[in-house]
Amino acid sequence: MLFGEILYRETGLVVVPDREPEMEKPGEMESGIREQQMQIVCVRSSSIGDEEEWESSRSSALSLFKEKEEEIERKKVEVRDKVFSMLGRVEQESKRLAFIRQELEVMADPTRREVETIRKRVDKLNRQLKPLGKSCLKKEKEYKMCLEAYNEKSSEKASLVTRLVELVGESERLRMKKLEELSKTIETLY
Template structure:
């Protein structure tokens, strides 16, 4: 009876039903195409995520390997460095000893220089005193000689 109801509207009712079915088919096809597109994009994103996870796992393994190498890393020149450090320590001890010796000898030198200068000044003073005494002695002897000469020769 449905056809009869539609037939009362004429062919346009049938056309309307055909249009609705066609519209439904198109809508379903469009919906299915969108769902397929969504699923395809979802798979693409999933593949990209899996690729990035793979790269992240590889990077994690690489970093773990580098970390292990860092943990066991030893200085290849450790022995040579230790030898040089010991020699530096020995030289430091020698330098300390030599520095103390230099200070002691500098002090001795200053004391000797001071004593030398004191003795030089004393010698200069004594020499000056001697010269004055010799001059005074010569003057006194000359005076005495003149007195004796006058006594011998009263005419002068």
């Protein structure tokens, strides 16, 4: 027989709930109990029984119902206690896992923070070196161009100085020659 299924055929009292109670959540359990209470149908047969039998069957049905209700309440409390104990264990285990994770990180690389700091500094210096390298290449190109121009102008100057020296030398010779001629002419006049 299912829970709550009580048939009193002699007295005509019939209590029949729809289903057997299941372990449900606390809110659902209370609504299930209310449904069962509403589903109790008491039918009294007019042909059978007297008042005393009906009263005794009614009280036995109520006591049976109360026992089942108390059993449901006990199971509800047990389930709640189990859930809270499981939640406590889960919380402890999650704390342990967090601690173990930290320990593993420390064991994996004890100098990790220092390495990260140095890597960041190296990256920063690389970012600073890029524009400096480009600037250096640009300046080297400019220097080479200036050096070529300087060498070109220096060689041009050297050739001009050589030509100037030649011209000055030739001019002096010509002037000396003229002076000598003038000097001869003056000597011939006296």
